[in-house]
Amino acid sequence: MRFVEFTSHFSYLKNCHDGFTKGGCGTRWSARGNCSIIRAVPARDNSSDSHPPADNIANDELRVEDCSPSENSAAATLESLQMNPDLCKYCRKMCDNWPNPQDPEPHIVEEHHGSEKELQESAKKGCSICSLYLKVPFGRDRLFSINGRSWARKLDSTMTSAGASIESRAPGRALLTRHGYRRDGPYILVLYTPEPSLEGETSHVQGPYYHIRERILFPYRKPELEAILSADATRTTFDGLSTSNLWYKLCETTHQKCRSSVYSTFRPTRLVDLTATKPVLRTSPNFESDCKYATLSHCWGFTQYAVLTGDVLLNYHDEIPEAAISTTFKDAMTVAKYFGYRYIWIDSLCIIQDSEDDWRQESALMSKLYSNSGLNISAAGAKDGSVGCFFAREDNWLEIVSTISRGTRARYIVLDDNFESKLLDNMPLMRRGWALQERILAPRTIHFAKNQLFWECNEFHACESLPDGYQHEGSITRLGDDTPASEDLSVWQAIVLSYSFGELTDSKDKLVAISGLAQAVQSDLLGSYVAGLWRNGIESQLPWYMYGGHKHRPDDYRAPTWSWASVDGPISVSNRKPEQVFIRVHDVVIENATEGNIYGQIVSGSLSLTCKILLFGEVINFEHEISENMSGILITLRMDGGEFHAVFWPDSIQDEIPKDGVAAYVYVVPMILDKCYGLQGIFITPTGLVPGQYRRIGYFRSIDLPSDSDSDFNSDSALDHDLKGFREIILAEKLNVSDDAYARIITDEDGKLQRIIDIV
Known part of the structure; x- marks a missing residue:
């Protein structure tokens, strides 16, 4: 019988955005859903700073502690958990063998329930x-196979490579180990339960699904902050301002990176x-000398409010009308004044909305505007201006449990390990495209989420x-001054990846809404934008690609087709250094909408590409999609x-090759060869x-x-042979197009x- 065994590495369970296991080579496909992890943060009793004993913890007792009156509501939230000593035999054994926190890598693994x-x-x-x-959702793992060949390593070998293994179709397994490297750090409690393959998917699924449930127990080291965590005292998020004031003072007085x-x-x-x-609008010459200001990040939504226009500009200098001040704006103004700010910047009140010139001028200042904000107020939970920044909390917004062992008590605050992702x-x-640069550029931000x-x-x-x-674990939220230029x-x-998930009310803002970040990232090493x-x-x-479904290309031009900005939806691009490059960009010509602003809207763009190889092919066969969330299509290319096989990701619905049996013709531009991801390139078609x-x-x-075997191509399978032949054509630089397929041929x-070909 094989057991789960983990080291302290768990990052492979999360953040696999494009279906490939991060950090590994080969073609390792994963259609796993998000794993759910609960962090339980010990808020220890003042009478004890010790960890739970390493042996015989609590005599198997995990229960709601005897809380003070201020903690009663937190205890009540866990009524449904039936906290009592009646542990099942599996959990009892696990608690009897609680690891010693002094061990370098304490962990145990026990058999557990094998089904939901x-x-x-x-x-x-x-x-x-x-x-x-059972209180949290579970993640799921499954494996795909195509034409009898696995497109993923078996679950046990995949997990072994990350320091763990689990036997296919085995009983459930529970493990308890340290999360991270710190000896006084948290524990992680993980449960795997197998589930039979779903009916109708047997041809695509190899092995069972695995339900994954995880919880993390975090040491909590500041008892003086326990009053802040009283659920009774914080019935609305407005009550959290006192806590945020502590963060603000700490940041303002001790954080050099935030003050600069x-x-x-x-x-x-x-x-x-x-x-x-009543609020009034001021212009730059009339600001006081110490012009500290706050900014607001918010969703416009579909609720209409009055905005600043050219004909009311002078009126706003006397008084901003109530019709222009939404609930969100009122709350943001309250927060700004709470933190001592006289001024606040709000887009609809500070940009002349019916002036294209003013909009372009102000949008070009976004990098400076948010970078110099004293405090960015993020109305994260509001879908539009009618909602506001403050929310009533559910009674169980804060959960507290405790372990008791031989008279020693440790309290834990229970959180999902993905809590930042789910709650913020x-x-x-x-989901708003503009919000990303506002979040990253501002030195400090308070997010008013619903919870x-x-x-x-x-x-x-x-x-x-x-x-x-x-x-913090997850998408990028800061630009560090200490980041090496080589990582720019x-x-x-990483910014583009996160940004591609955002939505824009006006499609033409695609490049503008990230222009502030482009200005902040720009360096001599990167060159021109x-x-x-x-x-x-x-x-x-x-060689970027679309995944997760395709949309129509926008009707209004905003970027050339070789740019990710020409499409809507999540994109991915490898940041690995390629082993071989088969193209060279000869020239790039961009016409900007505003002269001198290379970061804003563009009118046209053309890229001149010197190709070592340009192939002409006929797509004659389609297989099913590789993954339900990847949108890659296995094709046969003649x-x-x-005849050769490849996986094709169309850029948009218009670019999908018909699957009605009619052959489609494409030009193939091999671009790079990567050790992990193989040969990559693009399909193009003449503009005519x-x-x-x-x-x-x-x-x-x-x-x-x-x-x-470690060898890429040592199999006798027909598919491996075809892929090998495809690559041999590329490496041999065999051409099957005539010179008239090129825009021009020059002598270097x-x-x-x-x-040279031109792509527009």
Whole structure:
């Protein structure tokens, strides 16, 4: 019998955005849903600073502690968990063998319930740990196979590579180990229960599904903050302002990275003055010398409010009308004044909305405007202006449990390990494209989410449940001054990935809404900015792809097809350094909508590409999609007298190749060869306007299927043979297109012919 065994690495369970296991080579597909982890943060009793004893913990007792009156509501929230000593035999054994926290890598692994039904029955009988498991959603793992060949490593080998293993179709397994490297750090409690493959998916699924439930127990080291965590005292998120004031004072007085940009000489064009009886609009010459200001990030939504226009500009200098001040604006003004700010910047009140010139001028200042904000107020939970910043909390917004062992008590605040993602990143504001740069550029931000307040600054992340801070894990939220210049491109690609998930009310803002971040990231190492990409090393940035479903290309032009900004929806681009590059960008020509503003809207763009290889192929066969959330399609491509397989990701619905049996013809541009992801490139089609001019229609990848050997191509399978042949054509630089397929052919300084195509 094989047991689960983990080291302290668990990052492989999370953040796999594009279906590939991060950090590993080969073609390792994962269609796993998000794992759910609960963090339980010990808020220890003043009478004891010790960890639970390493042996015989609590004599198996996990229960709601005898709380003080202020903690009664928190205890009541866990009534349904049936906290009592009646642990099931599996949980009892686990508690009897609680690891010693002094061990370098303490961990135990025990057999556990093998099905959801068994877990539910155990919880009904009173097992408190099984009840805790059931309280959160579960993640799922499954494996795909195509044509009898696995497109993922088996679950046991995948997990072994990360320091763990689990036997296929085994009983459930529970493990308890340390989460992270700190000896005094938290524990993680993990449960795996198998589930049979779903009916109708047997041809695509190899092995069972696995339900994954995880909880993390965090040491909590600041008893003086326990009053803040009283659920009775914080019935609405407005009550969290006192906690956020502690964060603000800590940041303002001790965080050098957060103070450096706030004292710039930059002044916004307009600000809302909050000192008068009613808010009024001030212009730059009329600001006081110490012009500290707050900013607001919010969703416009579909509720209409009055906005600043050219004909009412002078009126706003006397008084901003009530019709222009939404509930969200009122709450934001309250927060700004609470923190001592006289001024606040709000887009609809500080930008002339019916002036294209003013909008372009102000949008070009976004980087400076948010970077110099003293405090960014994020109305994260509000879908529109009618909602506001403050929310009534549910009674169980804060959960507290405790363990008791030989008279020693430790209290734990229970949180999902993905709590930041679920409680903050899933809020309405975070789906707004503009919000990303506002969040990243501001030195400090308070997020008013529905459940609680979150704090982000350049040196610290915290929330009301974890007021003394937590380690941020997830998408990029800060630009660090200490980031090496060599990582600038990786930082930008991470930003683009996050940004691609956002939504924009006006499609033409695609490049504008990220322009502030582009200005902040720009460096000599990156070179000039061209339609969302950087000129230096642009060859490795061109093979981006769409995943998670396709949309129509926007009707209004906003970027050339070779730019990710030309499409809507999540995109991905590898930040790995390619082993071989088969293209060279000869020239890039961009016409900007505003002269001198290379970061804003563009009118047109053309990329001249020198190709080592340009192939012409006929797509003759389609297989099913590789993954329900990847949108990659296994295709058969006939070219140069042979048939080859590749995976194709179309850029949009218009670019999808028909699947009705009619052959489709494409030009194939191999771009890079990567050790992990194989050969990558794009499919293009002629525009029909100018000879040698093309538009991009999608991305392709030739994928080496996993084998039992380290060699990429040592299998006798027909599919492996075809992929090997595809690559051999590329590496041999065999051409099967005539010279008239190119825009021009030039002779370089070494006397070699350079064949160039234009992509628009």
